[in-house]
Structure formats: structure tokens, C-alpha cells
Amino acid sequence: MKNEQPALPLSEALEAGSLAVGDAWVERVRHDLRADNRPTAGGWPGTLREARARTYAYFTNEAGLRRFGVLSANELELVVRAVYERARNQWLACAQMDDEDG
Numbered sequence: 001m002k003n004e005q006p007a008l009p010l011s012e013a014l015e016a017g018s019l020a021v022g023d024a025w026v027e028r029v030r031h032d033l034r035a036d037n038r039p040t041a042g043g044w045p046g047t048l049r050e051a052r053a054r055t056y057a058y059f060t061n062e063a064g065l066r067r068f069g070v071l072s073a074n075e076l077e078l079v080v081r082a083v084y085e086r087a088r089n090q091w092l093a094c095a096q097m098d099d100e101d102g
Contacts, residue, residue: 013068014059018079021058022086025050030094040095044088051084 008016030040058064059071059079071079 010068014071014075014079015082017059017064017068018055018082019086021054021083023090025054025083025087026090026094029091040091042095044091046084046087046091048080048084051087052080055080055083
């Protein structure tokens with residue numbers, strides 16, 4: 001008998017996925033800026049278009065379809081906005097910490 005954890009309700013799974021996508025996006029932007037010797041400063045440089053591309057890539061690939069099933073256009077758009085909001089908030093927190101350290 002396998003020791004499996006119960007599956008999360010879809011809303012919780014989507015929220016967890018949106019946090020993961022948003023956090024990964026911020027880390028990628030920060031990594032790219034560090035590689036160019038540029039500071040993490042100012043407003044969030046990401047766009048909703050980028051959020052949409054990242055969200056669709058994560059939630060509609062083969063693994064995403066197994067994990068979340070086929071999401072409706074409305075569900076995907078809600079997740080896009082959650083990804084963007086998470087990334088923007090994480091960015092602003094990082095930019096503020098960098099300002100305080102600098």
C-alpha cells in the first residue's frame with residue numbers, strides 16, 4: 001500500500017502553482033540582472049503578457065495537464081493575474097530589501 005497524500009483541491013493547487021511560477025519568474029529576472037551587474041531596483045519590470053506566457057507554459061504542458069487537468073480560459077486568466085501579482089509583490093519586497101542593504 002502506497003503512502004500517498006490526498007490531492008489538494010484544485011483552487012489550492014492553482015494557488016500553489018501560481019506562487020511557484022511567480023517566484024521562479026522573479027528569481028530569473030534577478031539572476032539576469034545580477035549577470036549584467038544591474039541592481040534589483042524600481043518597479044516590477046514584468047508584464048501581463050509575460051505572466052500569461054509563463055502561466056500557460058507551466059499549466060498547459062504535459063505535467064501541468066496531469067497535475068491540474070485542462071483549465072478553462074477563465075481559470076487560466078485568474079492564474080495569470082495571480083502569477084503577476086505574486087511576482088510583482090516579491091519583486092517589490094526584494095527591491096526594498098536591496099535598497100535597505102545598499
